[in-house]
Amino acid sequence: MENRRPRTGILTFHRCINYGSYWQARCLVEALRSRGHEAVILDHDAWRIKRAEWACALRPVLPTPVPVSDYPLYGLKLFKFVRAISALPRSPPFDPESGNTDEYFDYVIVGSDEVWNLTHPWYGGCSFFFGEGIRTRRLVSYAASFGNYDGSKGLELVWADRLRRFDAISVRDENSRAIVESALGFEPELVLDPCLQFMPEAEAAWHEPNRPFVAVYGHNFSEAFARETRRWAQSRGYPLVSLGYRNDWADRQRITAGPQDFAHAMARAEAVATNFFHGCVFALRHAKPFACERSPYRSTKIENLMTMIGGEKHLLSEHATANDFGAALSEPLASSMLERIEHFRRKSDHYLARALG
Structure with missing residues (x-):
């Protein structure tokens, strides 16, 4: 049978x-x-x-x-x-x-x-x-x-x-x-x-330029987070591409991005700036440097994730310095983090x- x-x-x-x-x-x-x-x-x-x-x-x-x-x-x-x-x-x-x-x-x-x-x-x-x-x-x-x-x-x-x-x-x-x-x-x-x-796999073709960019995922960021992220990106000539939401401090708005567009963008970005849980998750999945701002609604699950994998340096407060942003967005993910994920x-x-x- x-x-x-x-x-x-x-x-x-x-x-x-x-x-x-x-x-x-x-x-x-x-x-x-x-x-x-x-x-x-x-x-x-x-x-x-x-x-x-x-x-x-x-x-x-x-x-x-x-x-x-x-x-x-x-x-x-x-x-x-x-x-x-x-x-x-x-x-x-x-x-x-x-x-x-x-x-x-x-x-x-x-x-x-x-x-x-x-x-x-x-x-x-x-x-x-x-x-x-x-x-x-x-x-x-x-x-x-x-x-x-x-x-x-x-x-x-x-x-x-x-x-x-x-x-x-x-x-x-x-x-x-x-x-x-x-x-x-x-x-x-x-x-x-x-x-x-598991690996999120997007099927649709990538229709955006292939030049390096920073993915911005989230909304209602603080002025300090927006300013420091923009300063870091401009110093390297990377445009900021906002996915799914309007962030006027970004260079390009991709409000209409669907699930496939999002997955492609997170896989291709040089770095990720976010205040969302899954902004962190997709950055980690693709081993991208990232900076995450705490937000009241999502603070519990984001902080728990960072503690779980030893990624606290990527969770930035309102008192974060330019050096903190540089370390989070520039440096490859620590091998200890990737080992914890494995x-x-x-x-x-x-x-x-x-x-x-």
């Missing part, structure tokens, strides 16, 4: 108009398919959430006002995401707010992303991401995160009880590990984000093998 490929569902924030969300979903589903799984993304599709996501996509840099001329550009970026998401291998769509998926899976993997962030503006408190209503033989998490949820608040019993249903749990940051350990009494595995564990890559592989054994 022929062996059947295991049917595996991935439950994540795949519909977010966000480069990191798209690529971590895609990287995980492609990695599982390469390992013999019939892997699909569980296509939850609630109109309330889609409306909130699209509204945010058209005004992503709030509280900074969005110029009227930028709305069509953000609209084109949104269209590129919708088209890219529609090409992912997905289950039949279903509304998690009115019912559960009827499909049965051998395995369901919850994560990556902030799937357990109880304070997320529109996904927070969605029991679906805690396994409620999931039909599977084995429920596991991979690189799940509580995001910026304050671990000192603890976890209410109802959420802890739902996590106890998981057959294996892994998280991607220390904050999430501490929350799970406090609630369940054991230490979950710490693993890499799928974009750092260490966690092996651990992550072993975890997946055990969890899906």
